[in-house]
Structure formats: structure tokens, C-alpha cells
Amino acid sequence: MLRRLSLAVAGGLLLTSAVAGCGASDEAGSGGNSGGGGDDKITLGFSQVGAESGWRTANTKSVQESAASAGIDLKFSDAQGKQENQIKAIRNFITQRVDVIAFSPVVESGWGTVLKEAKDANIPVILTDRAIDDPDTTLYKTFIGSDFVEEGKKAGQWLVKEYEGKSDPVNIVELQGSPGAAPANDRKSGFAEVIKADPKFKVVASQTGQFTRTDGKAVMETFLKSQPDIDVLYAHNDDMGLGAIEAIEAAGKKPGTDIKIITVDAVKDGMTALSENKINFIVECSPLLGPQLMDLVKKAKGGETIPQRVITKETTFTPEQAKEALPSRQY
Numbered sequence: 001m002l003r004r005l006s007l008a009v010a011g012g013l014l015l016t017s018a019v020a021g022c023g024a025s026d027e028a029g030s031g032g033n034s035g036g037g038g039d040d041k042i043t044l045g046f047s048q049v050g051a052e053s054g055w056r057t058a059n060t061k062s063v064q065e066s067a068a069s070a071g072i073d074l075k076f077s078d079a080q081g082k083q084e085n086q087i088k089a090i091r092n093f094i095t096q097r098v099d100v101i102a103f104s105p106v107v108e109s110g111w112g113t114v115l116k117e118a119k120d121a122n123i124p125v126i127l128t129d130r131a132i133d134d135p136d137t138t139l140y141k142t143f144i145g146s147d148f149v150e151e152g153k154k155a156g157q158w159l160v161k162e163y164e165g166k167s168d169p170v171n172i173v174e175l176q177g178s179p180g181a182a183p184a185n186d187r188k189s190g191f192a193e194v195i196k197a198d199p200k201f202k203v204v205a206s207q208t209g210q211f212t213r214t215d216g217k218a219v220m221e222t223f224l225k226s227q228p229d230i231d232v233l234y235a236h237n238d239d240m241g242l243g244a245i246e247a248i249e250a251a252g253k254k255p256g257t258d259i260k261i262i263t264v265d266a267v268k269d270g271m272t273a274l275s276e277n278k279i280n281f282i283v284e285c286s287p288l289l290g291p292q293l294m295d296l297v298k299k300a301k302g303g304e305t306i307p308q309r310v311i312t313k314e315t316t317f318t319p320e321q322a323k324e325a326l327p328s329r330q331y
């Protein structure tokens with residue numbers, strides 16, 4: 001995490017999340033030309049984490065639509081949440097001699113060997129959405145994505161402000177993202193760093209909900225049974241928060257009132273719950289990385305120098321702000 005932070009400071013380039021391109025995506029899983037599609041058409045091999053959340057769906061749409069708009073031949077692979085599938089996909093892309101490889105690493109560790117194979121094959125690699133913890137930063141050209149530690153801090157800062165001047169204990173339960181994933185590790189550490197300043201804040205239970213609604217609901221049900229007094233839920237993404245809301249309501253409690261809820265992402269369903277005061281605060285994490293990713297792919301193919309770190313610009317939302325933003329929300 002520290003390495004990534006130094007990268008962020010060294011090469012940080014603030015990035016405005018752009019509008020995703022339009023037009024039907026040509027998901028080239030069904031063949032497409034091997035290697036460069038035609039003389040000048042760039043072929044991009046992209047390995048996606050899976051389809052675990054609303055954020056992921058929006059991210060996939062942004063990548064596919066932006067590739068189509070940019071005239072880039074996309075070979076898209078869905079890893080279904082498994083690192084071994086991503087490693088297999090990257091090896092396939094190398095065999096197919098794609099021009100550039102991009103992927104969202106499902107976990108932070110275990111990428112050195114396969115990325116060394118891509119480097120030896122002289123195929124540039126771009127990390128998108130999530131980072132890796134390998135110390136060898138020559139294994140990839142750039143990492144484009146959010147600062148997850150900052151997202152966790154923003155969640156903690158809201159909570160500190162919300163309970164300013166109060167001295168009663170504040171019992172927090174935490175739904176973590178998928179084990180080993182950079183957003184799970186960093187959203188947890190950023191949040192903990194902020195709330196440790198005041199001993200009234202206590203995380204009484206913390207467990208993974210795998211970034212999904214189903215698991216978020218199931219884990220919240222166990223929290224409600226095992227924790228006599230829950231004041232706050234901090235969920236690492238909207239989907240787990242939405243699952244937890246179902247469990248909270250089934251237990252006869254009012255989400256957003258009896259239990260305050262903070263989530264991360266700001267996808268449409270989360271923003272709708274926020275506008276209804278079922279969630280109290282959302283930290284945005286933009287999935288619309290497609291347009292910027294395609295620019296970086298073209299630059300990498302052309303051998304241009306690109307910043308080692310491209311940080312996506314994002315904000316936070318209160319219920320009032322969600323009501324204003326919803327009509328024009330793209331995801």
C-alpha cells in the first residue's frame with residue numbers, strides 16, 4: 001500500500017472521469033483477429049474481475065463502449081472473481097500477440113511471474129481500477145484508478161463530523177470487500193486511520209461480504225444476531241450496503257436512522273437508497289474508466305511515455321446531493 005501511495009504522489013495525474021463512449025461494443029470474445037486486428041487496428045486484451053456488483057457492470061460497459069468508439073479491437077475475458085482465470089487470460093493474450101494488455105487485478109499479490117512473461121514478450125500492460133503490490137513497477141506502464149485509502153478516509157471523516165461533540169460509544173460493523181483486493185485492504189485502512197483518533201468509535205465486527213448484495217445481506221444478518229447494539233454500518237461498496245438494508249428492515253429496524261450507513265461507489269441503486277435516507281453518506285468511486293483507458297492504450301502502443309499513476313477524480317454525496325445528481329447519473 002505504501003508503494004502505491006508513493007507512486008500516487010510521484011506520478012499522480014488528477015483525472016476527470018469522462019463520459020463513456022457510445023455505440024455497440026464488439027465483445028471480441030467471439031474471435032476477432034488474433035494479434036493486431038488489421039494493419040493499424042490496435043488489439044487490446046482485457047481481463048475483468050467478474051460481474052459481482054453494479055460498479056463492475058458499469059465498468060465493463062465503459063470499457064467495451066470506449067473500445068468500440070476508439071476503434072480498438074477488444075478481446076474481453078471475465079475471470080469470475082478468480083485470479084487463476086486472470087493469469088490464464090493474460091497468457092492467452094500473450095500467445096495471441098495482442099498489442100496491449102489491461103486488467104483489473106482481483107487481488108493485490110501473485111502477479112510477478114505472468115507480468116514478467118508479458119514484459120519478455122514486449123507487450124505493454126496497464127493496470128485499471130485496482131493495483132498490485134509487486135515492488136517491480138516496470139511490470140506495467142501505468143495504474144489508472146481511484147485512491148482507495150482516500151475513499152476510506154472520506155468515509156471516516158464523515159463519521160467523525162456526524163458524531164462531533166458526542167461522547168457515547170459508537171459501535172460500528174464493517175462489511176469488507178473481497179479478501180486480498182486493493183479496495184478492500186485500503187478502504188479498511190483509510191477508515192481505521194481516521195476513526196482511531198477518537199476512542200468512542202469501535203469496530204465491533206468486521207467481515208467480508210465479497211462486494212455482493214447476497215453476501216452483504218447474509219453477513220449483516222449475523223451481525224444483527226451477534227451484536228446487541230449497532231450504531232453504524234460501514235460497507236466497502238453500495239451493493240453490500242443494499243443487501244444489509246434488506247437484513248436491517250427484516251429485523252424491524254430503520255436503515256439510515258436506527259443504524260447509520262456509509263458506503264462507497266455511488267452507483268444508481270446506492271444513490272437511490274441515499275436519496276431515500278436509507279443510506280446516510282456515499283463516497284464516489286467512478287467506474288467510467290473506459291475513455292481514459294483507451295487513450296492510455298493508444299499511447300502505450302505508440303511507445304509514448306505515460307504517467308505511472310493516473311488517479312480518477314471523484315466526490316462524495318449526501319441525501320440532498322443524491323436527489324440532485326440522480327436524474328443525470330450515467331451508472
Ligand code: GZL
Nearest residue numbers: 052053055129183211237265
Ligand atoms: C473499486 C472496485 C470495487 C468496487 C466494487 O474500484 O474495484 O470492486 O468498489 C467492485 O463495487 O466490486
